[in-house]
Amino acid sequence: MAPALAGLRLRALAFAERRLPALTRLRRREDLPIRLDRRRIYVLPTGFGVLFGVLLFVMLVGALNYGNNAALLLTCVLAAAAGSSLFVAFRALSGLELVGLRADEAEAGTPRRVHLRFDPGQRARSSLRLRHAAGAIVFDLEAGRAAEATLELAPSARGWQPTGRLRLWTDQPFGLFQCWSWINPAQELLVYPALERPAPPLPSGRGRIGEQAETGSSEEHAGLREYRPSDPPRLIAWKASVRHDSLLVRDVERRSGEMLELAHHALRGLDAEARIRRLAAWVVEAERAQRSYALVLPGATIGPSLGEAHRTACLRALATLPAGAAP
Amino acid sequence: MTDPLDPRRFGWLGTAIAATVATHAAHLPGWLAIAVAAAIASRVLMQRRGRPPPSAWLRVPLTFALLLAVIATYGNVFGREPGSALACGLLALKLLETRRARDARIGIAFACFVLMSSLLFTSTLVFSLFVGCVLVLQLAALTALQPRGAAPEPRSELRDLLARAASLVAVGLPLAIVAFVLLPRLETPLWGARGADGVGRTGLSDTMAPGQFAQLMLDETPAFRVVFEGRAPRPSEQYFRTIVMTEFDGTTWRRRDDFARGTALPAPPAEFIAYAITLDATNQHWLPALDLPFTVPDDARLDRDQVLVARRPVAQARRYEVRSSPRAQLATALGARERARMLRLPDGYGPRARALAAGWRSDLGEDRRIVAAALSLFRSSFTYTLEPPPLARDSVDDFLFGTRRGFCEHYASAFVFLMRAAGIPARVVTGYQGGWWNGDYLLVRQSDAHAWAEIWRDGSGWVRVDPTAAVSPERVELGAPAVNASPSLLGETWRALRNQFDIASRLWTEAVVRFDSARQRGMMTQFGMADLGRRGLLGSFAVLLCVAMLLGTAWAIRGAREIGGDALDRAWDALRKRLARAGIDARRTEGPIDLLARVRAADPVLAARLAPLVDEYVALRYAGAEPVPRRVAALAARLQRLALPRRRRFTPARDDDSDGSP
Numbered sequence: 001m002a003p004a005l006a007g008l009r010l011r012a013l014a015f016a017e018r019r020l021p022a023l024t025r026l027r028r029r030e031d032l033p034i035r036l037d038r039r040r041i042y043v044l045p046t047g048f049g050v051l052f053g054v055l056l057f058v059m060l061v062g063a064l065n066y067g068n069n070a071a072l073l074l075t076c077v078l079a080a081a082a083g084s085s086l087f088v089a090f091r092a093l094s095g096l097e098l099v100g101l102r103a104d105e106a107e108a109g110t111p112r113r114v115h116l117r118f119d120p121g122q123r124a125r126s127s128l129r130l131r132h133a134a135g136a137i138v139f140d141l142e143a144g145r146a147a148e149a150t151l152e153l154a155p156s157a158r159g160w161q162p163t164g165r166l167r168l169w170t171d172q173p174f175g176l177f178q179c180w181s182w183i184n185p186a187q188e189l190l191v192y193p194a195l196e197r198p199a200p201p202l203p204s205g206r207g208r209i210g211e212q213a214e215t216g217s218s219e220e221h222a223g224l225r226e227y228r229p230s231d232p233p234r235l236i237a238w239k240a241s242v243r244h245d246s247l248l249v250r251d252v253e254r255r256s257g258e259m260l261e262l263a264h265h266a267l268r269g270l271d272a273e274a275r276i277r278r279l280a281a282w283v284v285e286a287e288r289a290q291r292s293y294a295l296v297l298p299g300a301t302i303g304p305s306l307g308e309a310h311r312t313a314c315l316r317a318l319a320t321l322p323a324g325a326a327p
Numbered sequence: 328m329t330d331p332l333d334p335r336r337f338g339w340l341g342t343a344i345a346a347t348v349a350t351h352a353a354h355l356p357g358w359l360a361i362a363v364a365a366a367i368a369s370r371v372l373m374q375r376r377g378r379p380p381p382s383a384w385l386r387v388p389l390t391f392a393l394l395l396a397v398i399a400t401y402g403n404v405f406g407r408e409p410g411s412a413l414a415c416g417l418l419a420l421k422l423l424e425t426r427r428a429r430d431a432r433i434g435i436a437f438a439c440f441v442l443m444s445s446l447l448f449t450s451t452l453v454f455s456l457f458v459g460c461v462l463v464l465q466l467a468a469l470t471a472l473q474p475r476g477a478a479p480e481p482r483s484e485l486r487d488l489l490a491r492a493a494s495l496v497a498v499g500l501p502l503a504i505v506a507f508v509l510l511p512r513l514e515t516p517l518w519g520a521r522g523a524d525g526v527g528r529t530g531l532s533d534t535m536a537p538g539q540f541a542q543l544m545l546d547e548t549p550a551f552r553v554v555f556e557g558r559a560p561r562p563s564e565q566y567f568r569t570i571v572m573t574e575f576d577g578t579t580w581r582r583r584d585d586f587a588r589g590t591a592l593p594a595p596p597a598e599f600i601a602y603a604i605t606l607d608a609t610n611q612h613w614l615p616a617l618d619l620p621f622t623v624p625d626d627a628r629l630d631r632d633q634v635l636v637a638r639r640p641v642a643q644a645r646r647y648e649v650r651s652s653p654r655a656q657l658a659t660a661l662g663a664r665e666r667a668r669m670l671r672l673p674d675g676y677g678p679r680a681r682a683l684a685a686g687w688r689s690d691l692g693e694d695r696r697i698v699a700a701a702l703s704l705f706r707s708s709f710t711y712t713l714e715p716p717p718l719a720r721d722s723v724d725d726f727l728f729g730t731r732r733g734f735c736e737h738y739a740s741a742f743v744f745l746m747r748a749a750g751i752p753a754r755v756v757t758g759y760q761g762g763w764w765n766g767d768y769l770l771v772r773q774s775d776a777h778a779w780a781e782i783w784r785d786g787s788g789w790v791r792v793d794p795t796a797a798v799s800p801e802r803v804e805l806g807a808p809a810v811n812a813s814p815s816l817l818g819e820t821w822r823a824l825r826n827q828f829d830i831a832s833r834l835w836t837e838a839v840v841r842f843d844s845a846r847q848r849g850m851m852t853q854f855g856m857a858d859l860g861r862r863g864l865l866g867s868f869a870v871l872l873c874v875a876m877l878l879g880t881a882w883a884i885r886g887a888r889e890i891g892g893d894a895l896d897r898a899w900d901a902l903r904k905r906l907a908r909a910g911i912d913a914r915r916t917e918g919p920i921d922l923l924a925r926v927r928a929a930d931p932v933l934a935a936r937l938a939p940l941v942d943e944y945v946a947l948r949y950a951g952a953e954p955v956p957r958r959v960a961a962l963a964a965r966l967q968r969l970a971l972p973r974r975r976r977f978t979p980a981r982d983d984d985s986d987g988s989p
Binding site: 038 | 429432433436437439440442443444446447450455458459462466469470472473474475476491492495496498499500501502503504506507510512513517518643839840841842843875879880882883884916
């Protein structure tokens with residue numbers, strides 16, 4: 001389609017949605033679960049269906065003209081089967097229910113995978129197709145077993161993003177009629193900020209709490225572990241190493257003294273989005289290195305802590321940070 | 328949709344197209360049948376190996392080659408045979424270029440059309456059933472073109488797809504029958520001539536050259552059916568005269584060309600056979616009848632050779648009643664001109680036969696003894712066979728003194744020649760002899776076609792002589808198939824089966840193939856109603872079509888309206904709806920406890936009564952894995968009894984929602 005025509009179509013659609021809410025109400029966002037029923041399933045013949053109809057008409061006229069009843073009966077049988085296929089297509093959608101929606105973790109600017117959970121009811125449904133602005137998939141459902149269909153959405157900016165409008169359609173069994181329904185889940189999907197790549201090394205800044213802890217004399221009770229080549233020499237526990245006859249280091253996980261402070265305000269000289277990207281990269285890096293960290297954002301401090309829940313909380317906070325937050 | 332076809336789907340397509348072409352196999356020229364089969368097989372194999380379709384440099388010349396070859400074979404591309412040959416070729420070419428699902432669909436749609444056109448050639452019961460099976464295969468192939476999700480391939484895909492297609496055909500069948508019965512037939516074709524291109528078989532032709540019947544006698548299609556009133560004739564009397572041929576040019580016998588002149592009907596004899604014949608369309612004027620008819624059906628007359636002739640060609644099946652008497656005599660004297668005509672022989676043919684006949688005349692003298700001599704000649708040294716050797720130019724001499732092998736045509740032709748040469752007026756009669764008793768009617772097939780002779784005997788008139796009977800008496804007593812087929816133990820069972828089959832076949836022919844405009848119009852009169860007429864037929868069709876659409880819609884939306892699976896949900900849902908009517912919008916996504924909180928804020932009295940019910944609902948819904956049916960039923964009853972205030976304003980739910988909105 002020519003771009004001009006596509007633009008015109010989009011504008012016409014937007015106008016229709018503004019002015020004719022009754023007509024387009026099913027394109028609005030809705031809460032889950034979304035159940036497809038007759039009020040929201042549309043049917044039209046496909047291009048092939050129109051061609052087939054013309055062919056049936058030609059066959060009908062030919063059979064009538066030659067007075068050939070066997071050919072006429074065949075034409076009638078074919079036409080009736082073709083007509084019945086409309087109801088089969090309708091039944092493939094009718095009663096189908098979208099019960100759940102979840103997205104894989106995704107960075108801004110990368111494709112996002114979304115899992116839509118459909119409940120087929122007591123009917124097996126095959127050759128269902130889902131189309132989105134960014135792509136299309138085909139999936140089948142077994143009777144009585146909810147299952148997920150995975151769709152890849154286009155990359156987007158960070159933050160809560162709408163799922164977008166999906167077209168669920170099928171033209172089974174013969175491809176003569178297309179049945180479709182629009183689904184537009186109200187549920188939004190979280191997109192994490194993009195990670196800065198390559199990111200500078202983690203900052204070595206220490207908080208006050210850490211300093212206090214380090215001044216304590218209970219080094220013996222600190223966790224110790226085998227030395228790894230990447231460990232900084234200042235972490236080596238010399239006394240303990242002598243006693244155990246191998247090089248041991250103080251385990252920072254147990255040591256609040258080595259807590260990282262990833263502070264938004266500390267990153268002067270970067271714009272807001274670049275700060276978020278760097279902080280996100282550091283969060284991921286700190287988690288990978290198993291170093292306890294705190295995230296300091298304007299108006300909130302998360303942590304210090306370590307682990308999956310903490311990481312998720314930090315990334316979520318970064319993702320939803322209002323754009324253009326004051327430096 | 329540009330999805331390329333995988334070998335599985337391509338296999339379905341190839342099978343459907345091959346089956347479609349197979350329905351035309353009987354009349355395709357050999358070269359085309361082989362070429363089409365080779366094209367289909369090679370393309371399917373190539374696809375299986377992942378090769379791309381042949382390029383346009385090959386396909387376009389092939390298309391032109393097909394066109395030229397069809398023109399070279401038939402002379403043009405119009406008409407049944409060339410049209411079907413062209414269509415089959417194009418179908419194979421379409422398969423050659425098919426790469427994507429879209430092409431495949433168009434290919435199958437075209438195959439549906441080609442399949443229908445195969446019924447223009449023959450529409451017997453067996454063939455029509457075969458065509459029906461191919462239709463199911465085509466629809467299954469169309470279904471197979473649907474893309475599939477990542478789910479593993481079902482184990483019984485073949486059966487599954489065929490069953491789906493067959494069930495759709497079965498579901499559509501009532502509507503198809505309604506359409507078939509009610510769609511008004513055309514009384515006159517829009518173009519072309521009906522019959523010339525139709526399924527009507529000519530059966531007998533009005534010329535006879537020895538050897539011509541060979542194909543006809545292998546044709547098992549019914550020619551006509553006879554129902555006798557009272558006594559049925561013995562097999563030796565079952566000669567259905569159809570055409571009388573008097574003119575011989577040395578190779579071919581012809582009838583004389585005087586349709587116009589009729590003859591007076593004989594006086595009704597004391598003893599006669601009354602019968603009704605249902606004749607299949609022949610597109611000719613002849614109406615077979617036992618000899619000799621003395622009544623004449625409407626729209627027909629008796630011609631000079633005592634043959635029934637219809638005024639119009641029999642373009643559709645026709646039923647007529649006749650009375651015949653073997654003893655009826657028409658002419659008692661043969662005029663001089665007529666006698667000369669019945670003795671005429673072509674110059675330069677059959678010198679040895681003439682000499683033989685002249686010898687008989689001088690040696691034996693009497694007509695009776697000459698006839699006996701000729702019959703005993705056949706009996707002593709001739710053989711009955713449906714596969715006689717070809718005859719030389721002088722067919723009579725070559726047959727009588729050379730090959731001595733042949734069937735009824737040869738014997739009738741040679742016998743009449745000998746009789747004429749001996750001075751006895753004689754003529755060839757073609758028609759049908761014998762038939763199968765099928766319950767209460769006699770079924771006569773094309774294979775019962777027969778030729779015999781009639782000679783003039785002063786005082787008795789025309790007398791039938793069947794020279795074939797002299798060679799092969801069983802041919803007359805048992806019918807041609809009994810002689811031609813080798814006897815087998817299964818013969819009797821086979822015959823019974825075949826008779827059963829003929830009943831089904833007859834039903835098919837009567838109810839479907841012959842359902843023409845006259846029958847359609849008269850169909851309602853059987854139930855004491857007036858003719859429907861075109862408008863009535865179309866109106867009834869429209870009404871029944873609407874009924875079918877409604878039924879289909881009811882079926883399609885059934886099972887989609889219930890909300891959430893079980894009884895507990897339904898009970899809760901009923902309460903929600905009643906609350907909505909009472910002015911409390913309850914969203915489906917709202918939990919029961921939130922709902923209760925809202926009710927409490929608005930109407931504490933109601934909330935107090937609702938609270939235990941909500942507790943019970945929560946306990947049933949969330950405490951155990953499955954709600955206890957007995958308690959669900961009790962709760963449903965209590966929910967139903969709960970009295971709600973009449974319309975009252977409560978704080979509405981957060982915003983209007985999709986299912987509670989007015």
